[in-house]
Each structure stands twice: as C-alpha cells, then as structure tokens.
Amino acid sequence: MTSTGLGLRDRVTRLVEAATTPLLPRDYLDLFIPLRSGADLRGKVVAKRHETADAVTVVIKPGRGWREHVPGQYIRIGVDVDGVRQWRAYSVTSDRAATDGTISICVKAIPDGKVSTHVVRELQPGTVVQLDQATGEFTLPAQRPAKALFVTAGSGITPVMGMLRNHLDELPDAVLVHSAPTADDVVFGPELRAMAASGRLRLVERHTERDGFLKPAELADLVPDLHERTTWACGPAGLLEALEEHWAAEGIADQLLIEQFRPRVLVTGEGGSVTYNKTGTTVESDGATPILDAAEEAGLIMPSGCRMGICYGCVLPLREGAVRDIRNGELTVAAPGDGVLVQTCISAAAGACDIDH
Amino acid sequence: MTALQKKSDNPVAHLSAEDVEEIGRRLDTIRQEVVDSRGADDAAYIRKVIDVQRKLELASRAVLLLSKFPPAWIIGTAGLSVAKILENMEIGHNILHGQWDWMRDPKIHSTTWEWDMASPAEQWKHSHNELHHTYTNVIGKDNDLGYGIMRVDEDQKWIPLYLAQPLWNFVNACFFEYGIAAYDLELGKNLATKERRNDPKFKAAAKQVLKKIRKQATKDYLVHPALSGPSFVPTLAANFVANLVRNLWSHSVIMCGHFPEGVETYEKTSIEGETRGEWYLRQMLGSANISGSKAMHTMTGNLSHQVEHHLFPDLPSNRYAEIAPKVKAIFDEYGLRYHTASLPKQVASAWHKVFRLSLPNGWMAATTAKNAPEQVALLYKLTTGGPKVRRVYDRAQRISATRARQATEAAAAA
Numbered sequence: 214m215t216s217t218g219l220g221l222r223d224r225v226t227r228l229v230e231a232a233t234t235p236l237l238p239r240d241y242l243d244l245f246i247p248l249r250s251g252a253d254l255r256g257k258v259v260a261k262r263h264e265t266a267d268a269v270t271v272v273i274k275p276g277r278g279w280r281e282h283v284p285g286q287y288i289r290i291g292v293d294v295d296g297v298r299q300w301r302a303y304s305v306t307s308d309r310a311a312t313d314g315t316i317s318i319c320v321k322a323i324p325d326g327k328v329s330t331h332v333v334r335e336l337q338p339g340t341v342v343q344l345d346q347a348t349g350e351f352t353l354p355a356q357r358p359a360k361a362l363f364v365t366a367g368s369g370i371t372p373v374m375g376m377l378r379n380h381l382d383e384l385p386d387a388v389l390v391h392s393a394p395t396a397d398d399v400v401f402g403p404e405l406r407a408m409a410a411s412g413r414l415r416l417v418e419r420h421t422e423r424d425g426f427l428k429p430a431e432l433a434d435l436v437p438d439l440h441e442r443t444t445w446a447c448g449p450a451g452l453l454e455a456l457e458e459h460w461a462a463e464g465i466a467d468q469l470l471i472e473q474f475r476p477r478v479l480v481t482g483e484g485g486s487v488t489y490n491k492t493g494t495t496v497e498s499d500g501a502t503p504i505l506d507a508a509e510e511a512g513l514i515m516p517s518g519c520r521m522g523i524c525y526g527c528v529l530p531l532r533e534g535a536v537r538d539i540r541n542g543e544l545t546v547a548a549p550g551d552g553v554l555v556q557t558c559i560s561a562a563a564g565a566c567d568i569d570h
Numbered sequence: 571m572t573a574l575q576k577k578s579d580n581p582v583a584h585l586s587a588e589d590v591e592e593i594g595r596r597l598d599t600i601r602q603e604v605v606d607s608r609g610a611d612d613a614a615y616i617r618k619v620i621d622v623q624r625k626l627e628l629a630s631r632a633v634l635l636l637s638k639f640p641p642a643w644i645i646g647t648a649g650l651s652v653a654k655i656l657e658n659m660e661i662g663h664n665i666l667h668g669q670w671d672w673m674r675d676p677k678i679h680s681t682t683w684e685w686d687m688a689s690p691a692e693q694w695k696h697s698h699n700e701l702h703h704t705y706t707n708v709i710g711k712d713n714d715l716g717y718g719i720m721r722v723d724e725d726q727k728w729i730p731l732y733l734a735q736p737l738w739n740f741v742n743a744c745f746f747e748y749g750i751a752a753y754d755l756e757l758g759k760n761l762a763t764k765e766r767r768n769d770p771k772f773k774a775a776a777k778q779v780l781k782k783i784r785k786q787a788t789k790d791y792l793v794h795p796a797l798s799g800p801s802f803v804p805t806l807a808a809n810f811v812a813n814l815v816r817n818l819w820s821h822s823v824i825m826c827g828h829f830p831e832g833v834e835t836y837e838k839t840s841i842e843g844e845t846r847g848e849w850y851l852r853q854m855l856g857s858a859n860i861s862g863s864k865a866m867h868t869m870t871g872n873l874s875h876q877v878e879h880h881l882f883p884d885l886p887s888n889r890y891a892e893i894a895p896k897v898k899a900i901f902d903e904y905g906l907r908y909h910t911a912s913l914p915k916q917v918a919s920a921w922h923k924v925f926r927l928s929l930p931n932g933w934m935a936a937t938t939a940k941n942a943p944e945q946v947a948l949l950y951k952l953t954t955g956g957p958k959v960r961r962v963y964d965r966a967q968r969i970s971a972t973r974a975r976q977a978t979e980a981a982a983a984a
Contacts, residue, residue: 232793234785235684236624240677244624296613298674492681512671514679 247341250277254344256290259315261338268321268368268400269333270306275316275344282347284309284375285445285472288318289518291343294331298343301328302474302519304372305347306401309379319400321368348524351445351472352376357383358443362436364456366392366427366448370400372472373445377405381413388436392419392427392448427452429459440465447472473521483537485562489513489570490532498562503539505557508570515557515570522559531555534566573709573725573837574855581834582851584905593854593900594847597881600896604885613673615888619660619868620678627653631794637804647808651815652869657686658820659871664887666695671884689751690782693775697754703883707828707856708836714828715835718758721927723835728930728960730953735928736921743821744814751779819869822917823860827876829920830858832909853880854901859894859910866913867891877908930960932967 229238239252247255256273263269273290282288287304303318322333351372353361361384363373370391381387393399399418409416417435419427433439446456446469453471460469484500487507498507505527508515518526522540530552536545539561547553552569574580582590630649636642662685664670670678684691697713705711709723716722720739721732742749752758755775760766767773790809798805834855841852860866860874867874867890875890878897885893901908911919926934930952937945952960 228793231785231788232797234789235686235782241624241628244621293610293613293673293675295609296611296673509674512668512674514671514674514676514681 248274248276252276252278254278254346255341256316256344258336258338258340258342261336264319264400265321265398265402267333268319270317270319271332271336272307272312272315272317273342273344274314279316279344280346281309282316283352284379285352285372286347286349286375287351287372287519288316288347289345290318292328292332292336292340294327299328300343300517300520302521304349304375304472306371306374306378311378319368319371319374321400345518348519349472351447351470353380353384357385360386360438360442361388362439362442362444363387363389363391364427364432364444364446364448364452365389366452368400368474369446369448369452369472370405372447374401374404376445377408377414381408387413388415388417388442390417390419390427390432390435392421392452394422395420429455432456432459439463440468442468444469445472446470447474483563485534485564485566487534487562487566487568489568491570500537500561500563501539502561503558504536504555504560504562504566504568507562508557513570517558520558522556525556527557528554529557530569532567532569535563536560536566537563573723574834574840581855581907585851589904590847590851591845592847593904594845594850596900597850597897598846600893601882601885604882604889604893608672608886608889612886612888613670613675616661616665616670616673616678616886619656623653623656623661627657634794634801634805634808635798636801637798637808638801643804643808647811650808650812654686654812654816655819655869658816659823659873660868660887661685661871662687662691663871663873666691667699668884669886686786687750688747688779688783688786689754690778693754693779694750697756699883703880705841706853706880707834708838708841708852710838711841713753713756718753718756720924722829722923724927724931725835725837726927728927728952728964732928733953736925739921739924743818746817746821747813748783751783755779822913823870823873825920826860826913826916827857827873827880829923830909830911830916831919831923832907833858850881853877854906855909856880857909858916859908860913860916861910862913864891874913877910930963930967932970 226238233241242249243252246252248257254276256275256279258271259274260272261269262272282305284305287302289300289302291298291300293299303320305316306319307315307317320329320332322330349372353376357380363376365373373389377387377389389405391399391405393402396402396418399405405414405416408414421427436442440463444456444460446453450473453473456469457466457471460466484498486495487498487504488495489508492513494508494511494513496507496511496513498504503520505515505517505520509517516527516529518524520527522538531545531547531554532551533547533549535547536555537543538545538556538559540559544563545553545555545560547566555568557568574582585593626649630646630653633642633649634646637646662683665678665683666680666685668680671680673679676682680695687694702712702714707715709715709725716726719742720735721728755772760769760772760776790813791806794809795802795806834852836852836856841848844852854877857876857880859877860870862874872887872890873879875887875894878885878890878894879887881897882890882893898908900906929949933945933949948963952963
C-alpha cells in the first residue's frame with residue numbers, strides 16, 4: 214500500500230509541476246502561504262520592542278519548517294534594505310518555554326551598520342524576512358557546569374541572554390560580567406537586574422564611560438574563583454582577544470568559549486580582479502574585502518553562511534590565483550585548473566583569481 | 571535603409587569626436603543617477619508585477635476550467651493573454667537582462683529565472699543580451715536584423731525569395747516564440763552542413779530546446795485542457811489563442827524597436843575600435859520608441875522605451891519613463907533624431923519596410939498607377955531572369971542613386 218501511496222503522490226506532484234512549468238508549484242503557493250512547511254524558511258515579524266535607545270528585540274514567527282534552536286545559537290536573517298537582500302547573523306534570545314512558537318533576536322544599531330540600522334529604525338511588524346536554521350557551538354553543555362562565568366560587552370549579551378532565559382535555573386552558580394557605556398545602555402538591563410535581585414545570578418555591570426574598559430586582570434578581582442569556572446565570552450574583538458590571552462597565560466584556555474559576530478581582520482591581502490567563470494563576471498576586489506562581499510556588491514548571488522569563517526556554507530573552488538585569509542594572513546594559491554576550496558567570507562583576493570561560480 | 575556610412579545625408583556628420591564622447595559622458599551620468607537611487611520602491615514594483623501576473627494567470631486558468639461556457643472562455647482567454655504578455659515582456663525579458671540582479675533575491679535573478687517561452691532562458695540570454703545588444707543593427711553581426719530570414723536593408727542583396735517575406739514575417743509573428751527558439755539555436759546556419767548538424771554543442775542545445783517546447787506544449791495543450799474535463803477542447807483553443815495573442819503582440823512591439831523606417835543600420839567595419847560614446851550613438855540612432863499610455867508601456871515591458879533600453883539594458887524597466895526626457899534632451903541638443911511614434915504608426919512603418927524591401931531596390935518608389943504594368947513586367951523579369959539580369963538592374967539603380975546624390979549636393983552647394 215505504501216508504495217502505491219507514494220507512487221500516487223509522486224504522480225500528483227508531477228502533474229502539478231507539468232501544469233505550472235516553467236515555474237514550480239511553490240512559486241504560486243509562496244504568493245499566499247509563504248510560511249508553509251516545505252517552503253524556503255522565512256519568518257514574519259510579529260512585534261518589535263525597544264530594549265535601549267538603539268537596540269530592539271524583534272519577535273519573529275518562523276515558518277513551519279523551523280527546527281528548534283539551542284539557546285546560545287544564532288540564526289542568519291535576510292532582510293531587504295533599500296530593496297537589496299542583506300544577510301546577517303543574530304543570536305536567538307527568546308525563552309523557548311514562554312513563547313508561542315515565536316523566536317526573538319536582539320539587534321543593536323551600529324554606526325554605518327546598514328542592516329542593524331534598518332532593523333532598529335525601519336523594519337515594520339508584518340514584514341516577511343528570510344531565515345536559516347539556527348546554528349553555532351556557543352551553547353551550554355548537556356552536563357551543566359557547576360560554576361559558570363559569562364563575560365559580555367554591548368550586544369555580546371544576546372547569546373548569553375538566550376542561555377540565561379532558558380537555563381538559569383539549571384546553573385547553580387552563575388556570574389555575569391557585562392560591559393556597556395552606561396546603565397541605560399545595558400541591553401536587557403531591567404531583566405538582568407531582576408534575575409540578580411532574585412538571587413539566581415550574580416551580576417557585575419561595568420559602565421565603561423565612567424570606569425573604562427574591562428581589563429582581564431580586573432576580572433580576577435571581580436571573580437576570584439575564575440579558575441574553577443567555565444567561561445562563555447562574547448563581545449568586541451578586542452575584548453575577546455584580551456580574554457583569550459589571559460586565559461592562555463593562566464593555563465586554562467580550555468575553559469573559555471568565545472563567540473564573535475565578525476571575523477577579526479588581522480591582515481589585508483593585495484587585492485585583485487576576481488573572475489567568476491560561470492557567470493562571466495569580473496569584480497575588482499581590494500585586499501581588505503572578503504571575496505563574498507565584493508561579489509555581492511557587484512550583484513552576484515553567492516552561497517553564504519555565517520560570514521565569519523566557521524560554517525563553510527560559502528565555500529567555492531578557486532581555479533587559479535591566490536587568496537589570503539583575512540583572519541591570519543594565510544595565503545592559498547591555486548595553480549591553473551586546481552579546484553582548491555576557499556571560504557569566500559574570510560578570503561580576500563591576493564592577485565587575480567578565477568573562481569568556479 | 572542604407573548603412574549609415576553610405577548615406578549622403580549622414581545624420582551624425584555634424585558631430586565632432588569630442589561631441590560623441592560628451593554624449594557618452596552625459597549618458598553615463600544619467601545611468602549612474604538611476605543606479606544610485608535604485609531602492610525599495612523599485613523592488614516593490616517588480617514584486618507587485620510578478621504578484622499580479624501570477625494571480626491573473628491562476629485566475630484565468632481557473633475560469634478556463636469552465637471554458638465551454640462562452641463568457642468563461644472569453645474572460646479566461648483575455649486574462650491568460652495579458653498574463654502571458656506580462657510574463658514575457660515586463661517580467662521575463664527584463665529579469666533576464668539582469669535589471670533586477672541588484673536586489674540579490676535569488677528568486678528574481680537573471681541566473682535563475684526561466685520563462686514561459688519556447689526558447690530556454692540560457693540560450694536567449696546569449697543571442698539577445700550578448701549578440702543583439704552588443705552588435706545592435708550592425709549588418710552581418712546583429713541577427714535580429716531580419717532574424718536571418720528577411721531582407722531589412724537595401725544593402726542586403728535582393729533575391730526572388732524575398733518576395734514572400736511579408737508572408738514569412740506574418741507566419742513568424744504568429745509563432746514568434748518558436749521563431750525565437752530557432753533563431754537562438756541559429757537553426758539555419760547549424761542545419762546547413764552535416765558537420766554543424768553533428769556538432770555536440772548544437773545537438774545539446776537543440777535537445778534542450780525540444781525538451782522545453784515539450785514541457786510548454788504539455789502544459790498548454792494537454793494538462794490544462796485535461797484538467798478542464800468536458801471543457802478540454804475549448805481550453806486547448808483558449809491556450810492556443812493566448813499564445814497567439816502574446817506572439818503577435820511581442821512580435822509587433824519588437825518590430826517597432828529596430829525596424830521602422832528611419833532607424834539607422836551600420837556596416838561591420840564601422841564598429842572596429844568603437845568608443846563608448848560611439849557605441850551609445852549607435853544605440854541612439856538604431857532604436858525607435860513607441861509613445862502611449864502607462865498601461866501600454868507596461869504591456870510592452872517598457873520596450874516602448876527602446877532607445878532608453880538599448881542605452882541602458884540593465885537598468886530597471888520602471889525607470890525608463892523617468893529618464894526618457896533627459897535622454898531626449900541630449901538628442902535635441904545634438905541635433906539627432908529621437909525616433910518615436912504611436913504603436914499603430916511604428917507597426918505600419920515596420921511593415922512598410924518589410925514590403926518595400928521584399929521588392930528590388932527602388933522598385934516601390936518608382937512604381938505609380940500609370941507605369942504599373944511596365945513595373946510588374948520588370949519585376950517578373952527580375953524574378954525569373956536569373957542573377958545576371960538582377961546585377962544589371964542593381965548597377966542601374968546604383969548609378970541613378972549616385973546621380974541623385976550628386977544633384978542634391980550640387981543644389982546644396984549652390
């Protein structure tokens with residue numbers, strides 16, 4: 214019976230496809246039910262609320278294809294800004310138990326941030342946005358740590374907020390050291406202070422306008438039992454680098470997990486013209502811009518993922534030429550005809566390149 | 571039309587090389603202004619057109635399920651015809667030009683789009699975007715000139731076969747989508763020799779076209795009629811008529827773009843080392859616009875702004891109307907002819923050319939009611955007399971044309 218059932222279903226699918234060619238049935242269904250199961254993953258913005266003057270929580274009802282996320286993970290979201298689709302990654306901040314099938318992200322407007330500014334100032338409830346499934350390793354282990362430390366700054370609080378909202382009660386001893394310019398700039402400030410007031414969390418707020426940036430050495434004073442803790446850190450590259458150095462120096466590097474939102478540019482390549490052989494497009498790319506960004510700027514549709522060199526969703530074969538990894542300066546060279554796979558999101562041209570795309 | 575370089579009254583003779591480059595710079599500025607201001611409104615426009623088109627198509631096909639009732643047949647056929655026209659013209663043609671690639675929406679992108687048309691998008695993009703738009707109106711390079719089956723220029727040698735070209739043109743109009751598929755395959759050239767016929771590249775392309783045609787025909791002439799049950803035959807007829815209407819309409823619009831009398835053509839050698847300014851100038855004089863209402867512009871896919879489209883093939887079609895006055899101002903300032911007229915006028919003019927050039931050079935102009943019998947006899951002689959007779963006639967025509975030119979020049983000098 215099963216095989217007949219499947220056969221019938223296949224036949225019906227084929228018939229409907231024959232009726233809609235050259236389009237697919239889903240091209241018509243998308244007009245009416247864009248969030249149905251089987252559709253490309255999208256979500257509808259259902260609410261937006263201000264957390265601080267320049268940060269908003271965006272509540273999104275994801276389509277039927279949404280798979281549950283693990284708190285701490287991020288999603289990629291595609292938003293049309295001035296008519297151009299832009300993809301960015303944001304941590305999921307919502308409390309899984311308290312929400313009715315919605316998820317939320319928190320976006321802080323950064324100066325010159327095309328997408329973040331648009332989301333904070335322009336994005337309207339009702340808008341349909343593109344989504345990817347949640348991903349990322351910045352999560353709590355199944356075996357919850359006896360002692361946890363979270364070090365965050367600015368919007369770096371967002372993945373940690375996801376963890377605290379869902380799992381705070383499973384953490385017997387949790388400390389959060391959070392930096393923000395002033396008390397008013399603390400994203401989720403009232404909620405964090407409430408957690409602290411209820412005794413479930415030890416909260417250390419660092420208001421950098423008054424107290425200056427947090428130095429790792431000061432952390433040892435703030436959190437004397439640092440060595441006994443597993444630490445999750447998220448924030449600007451400078452902070453994370455300093456923490457990594459300190460933890461390494463203390464010999465406890467394996468107790469530190471970090472999450473960064475953008476690749477850290479350590480070096481710039483030489484730049485050059487990048488040719489995409491399948492589309493016949495050539496794009497002039499400078500040594501500081503990832504090949505991915507330069508190609509998108511030129512209107513190409515590129516595979517992409519995390520945009521920080523971890524998910525390998527953007528990998529394409531380099532047929533000829535050289536690229537430099539902007540995180541560490543490593544040079545990758547392809548002889549003519551090669552197909553060495555390069556991550557376009559963290560590779561900048563180091564001379565003329567020929568890419569299979 | 572005679573290739574521009576051979577004309578006595580060369581319409582660009584008064585322009586200096588510097589003028590031509592200045593025209594190019596100004597057009598570049600116009601282009602950049604649009605590129606810099608593309609935004610959410612433009613994106614909303616194309617999404618709206620696609621939305622309307624798909625809903626109109628669905629509704630029309632739904633109505634046609636009951637097509638055995640005449641009112642349903644009429645409404646459904648009219649709706650489907652409009653939907654098919656929108657799909658080919660304002661949506662398909664323009665997306666495949668890359669006009670909307672800047673949106674970075676993989677669903678509305680020149681590399682992913684496929685259209686309701688016999689010719690696969692991939693092949694059409696090559697013959698249209700690369701060949702026609704690059705070599706616009708260059709005799710021997712731009713196959714759009716007469717589609718390789720017609721004589722559309724005095725400089726093409728006349729042979730008796732061309733007498734039937736008004737008929738070819740009409741047949742081509744009715745089955746235009748198949749004509750375009752054959753043309754994209756360069757069928758004439760590729761079927762000519764055994765070697766070409768067996769070229770694996772050609773065979774693969776031909777297979778691709780046949781597959782597309784089979785799918786298209788199955789949809790319109792089998793699946794939808796079958797879904798209509800007792801209305802099978804009326805639905806089949808409705809789909810045939812909708813395709814016919816779309817074919818006739820798009821053929822007419824496209825004929826208006828480059829065929830009307832007065833549109834310039836160019837010699838092959840003239841484009842060697844062509845500058846950007848010269849390329850622009852060729853597009854300016856090699857295209858003709860259609861004037862009309864906003865609805866008419868939409869239904870032509872804004873190819874009614876053929877001049878603007880040929881200058882800037884990848885700018886969003888909804889912006890052509892806005893830049894048209896600026897483009898026209900450049901024509902006016904430099905004393906160039908901005909070729910524009912209503913749809914009936916341009917269609918008539920294009921057909922006039924098809925008829926005129928189906929006959930030997932000068933024949934139509936020389937024929938009056940009085941000398942008709944002699945002229946018909948002459949035509950009979952030219953048709954049946956073989957190449958030698960035609961050569962003698964051609965030489966006589968050339969000599970009289972030269973004399974006429976000298977006379978004009980002498981008069982002008984005096």
